[in-house]
Amino acid sequence: MKPLAARTDALRQSDIRAVTFEVNRVGGINLGQGICDLATPTPIVEATVEALRDGSQIYTAYNGTQALREAIADKALSFNGIPVEGPESVVVSTGSTGAFLATVLTLFEPGDEVILFEPFYGYHAGILRLHGVRSVAVPLTKGGGRWTFDPDRLADAITDRTKAVLVCTPANPSGKVWSESELAALYAEVERHDLWVLTDEIYEHMVYEGRRHLSPASRDGAYPRTITLSGFSKTFNMTGWRLGYAVAPAEVAEKIGLVNDLTTICAPAPLQHGLAAALPLPEAYYTQMLADYTAKRTRMVDALRACGFGADPPEGAYYVLAGLGDRLGTPGFENARAATTTLIETAGVACVPGPSFFADPVDGAGHLRFCYAKEASVLDEACDRLVDAFG
Known part of the structure; x- marks a missing residue:
C-alpha cells in the first residue's frame, strides 16, 4: 500500500488525552483536561430542546x-x-x-x-x-x-x-x-x-x-x-x-x-x-460565575501549596500552572511526566505535564497544569486527595 501522508508522521496522542484515559482507568478525578463539567445554563438547554422539537x-x-x-x-x-x-x-x-x-x-x-x-x-x-x-x-x-x-x-x-x-x-x-x-x-x-x-x-x-x-x-x-x-x-x-x-x-x-x-x-x-x-444571558450569570471560579482558584492554589508545589493564583482562565518546587528530582517526581503518573496512581488525581506547553520539553519538566473547572464538591475531593497523599 502507498504510505500515509508525511504530515501525520509526528502525530501523537496529546498528553491531555493521555492523562484523561489514565485517570478514567483508575476511576480518579480529572483535573487535567479543561472539560468544564459544570451544568450548561438552563435557558440555553431549554431553547435548544425547543429548537430540536421545532x-x-x-x-x-x-x-x-x-x-x-x-x-x-x-x-x-x-x-x-x-x-x-x-x-x-x-x-x-x-x-x-x-x-x-x-x-x-x-x-x-x-x-x-x-x-x-x-x-x-x-x-x-x-x-x-x-x-x-x-x-x-x-x-x-x-x-x-x-x-x-x-x-x-x-x-x-x-x-x-x-x-x-x-x-x-x-x-x-x-x-x-x-x-x-x-x-x-x-x-x-x-x-x-x-x-x-x-x-x-x-x-x-x-x-x-x-x-x-x-x-x-x-x-x-x-x-x-x-x-x-x-x-x-x-x-x-x-x-x-x-x-x-x-x-x-x-x-x-x-x-x-x-x-x-x-x-x-x-x-x-x-x-x-x-x-x-x-442569548444574551443576564449580567448576574457572569458575576456569579466569576465569584465561583475565584473561590475555586483559591481552593486549588491552597491545596497545591500544601503539597509543596509552587502555585501562584492565575490572572485569568481556570488553570493553575504549578511548579514542582523542591519535589522535582525526588522519587516519583523526577520530571513532570513522572509526577503526573505519581499523582494518578497515588491520589487518583490527573493533571497535565508541563512539556505539553513548551517547544523544548526540558523547559516544561518542572511544571504541572491543574484545571479547577469542577463542581465544588468534586474539586474539594480532589484537593483533599492531593493533600492527604502529598501534604
Missing part, C-alpha cells in the same frame, strides 16, 4: 445562522469593543478549534512562521505543524507571581517568513492576562513588520482581582489585521457542543467562512438555533 435539523449557512451571527456581532461590539461591520464579520464554527483551523488555512502557506508565546496551548502548535506552518516560541518571563512579555524577544524572533503572532488572553495554561502596555508594545512590532494577529479569547469572562479583559482587536487601528477567535464552551460549560466563532474584517471573514464550508459545512444547526434564542 425541526431545526437541516444545514445552516456555512458561516452560521443569521441570528447567532448577529448576537455574536453585538457582543463583539458591546463587550469586546471590536468595531465589527456587522454579522458579516462573524463565522460560526465547530468550536474555537474549528475557527482556528479555518483561519490557518485561510492565512498561511506551508513554510510560513507564526509566533506563539510560551507556555502555549499545544493544540495551536499541533494544528500549525499539521499544515506545514512553523511555530516559533517566544518565552514569557515569570517573576513576582506573574508572566510578562518582553518586546525585545518578539523582535528577535521575527524573520522574513513570519506572517502572524498568536496571542492568548487570558492564556491557557499560564492564566496570563495581557495588559494595555503589553498590547501596545506587541502591536508596535506587528505594525512595523506588517503581520497578522490571531487571538484566542475563549476565557474572556474569567479575569480575576478587578482586572479587565482587553480584546486586541479593540485597539485603534488593530481590527484590519486581527482575527479574534473565541467560543461558548468555557463560559457556558458546553465543551461538547462544539460551537465557536471567528470575528474578522468582513472580506477576511468571508474567506474563513468558505474554508469552514469545505472542512465542516456548518456548525451543529440545532445548537446554533438554541444558543441564539437564549
Whole structure:
C-alpha cells in the first residue's frame, strides 16, 4: 500500500488525552483536561430542546445562522469593543478549534512562521505543524507571581517568513492576562513588520482581582489585521457542543467562512438555533460565575501549596500552572511526566505535564497544569486527595 501522508508522521496522542484515559482507568478525578463539567445554563438547554422539537435539523449557512451571527456581532461590539461591520464579520464554527483551523488555512502557506508565546496551548502548535506552518516560541518571563512579555524577544524572533503572532488572553495554561502596555508594545512590532494577529479569547469572562479583559482587536487601528477567535464552551460549560466563532474584517471573514464550508459545512444547526434564542444571558450569570471560579482558584492554589508545589493564583482562565518546587528530582517526581503518573496512581488525581506547553520539553519538566473547572464538591475531593497523599 502507498504510505500515509508525511504530515501525520509526528502525530501523537496529546498528553491531555493521555492523562484523561489514565485517570478514567483508575476511576480518579480529572483535573487535567479543561472539560468544564459544570451544568450548561438552563435557558440555553431549554431553547435548544425547543429548537430540536421545532425541526431545526437541516444545514445552516456555512458561516452560521443569521441570528447567532448577529448576537455574536453585538457582543463583539458591546463587550469586546471590536468595531465589527456587522454579522458579516462573524463565522460560526465547530468550536474555537474549528475557527482556528479555518483561519490557518485561510492565512498561511506551508513554510510560513507564526509566533506563539510560551507556555502555549499545544493544540495551536499541533494544528500549525499539521499544515506545514512553523511555530516559533517566544518565552514569557515569570517573576513576582506573574508572566510578562518582553518586546525585545518578539523582535528577535521575527524573520522574513513570519506572517502572524498568536496571542492568548487570558492564556491557557499560564492564566496570563495581557495588559494595555503589553498590547501596545506587541502591536508596535506587528505594525512595523506588517503581520497578522490571531487571538484566542475563549476565557474572556474569567479575569480575576478587578482586572479587565482587553480584546486586541479593540485597539485603534488593530481590527484590519486581527482575527479574534473565541467560543461558548468555557463560559457556558458546553465543551461538547462544539460551537465557536471567528470575528474578522468582513472580506477576511468571508474567506474563513468558505474554508469552514469545505472542512465542516456548518456548525451543529440545532445548537446554533438554541444558543441564539437564549442569548444574551443576564449580567448576574457572569458575576456569579466569576465569584465561583475565584473561590475555586483559591481552593486549588491552597491545596497545591500544601503539597509543596509552587502555585501562584492565575490572572485569568481556570488553570493553575504549578511548579514542582523542591519535589522535582525526588522519587516519583523526577520530571513532570513522572509526577503526573505519581499523582494518578497515588491520589487518583490527573493533571497535565508541563512539556505539553513548551517547544523544548526540558523547559516544561518542572511544571504541572491543574484545571479547577469542577463542581465544588468534586474539586474539594480532589484537593483533599492531593493533600492527604502529598501534604
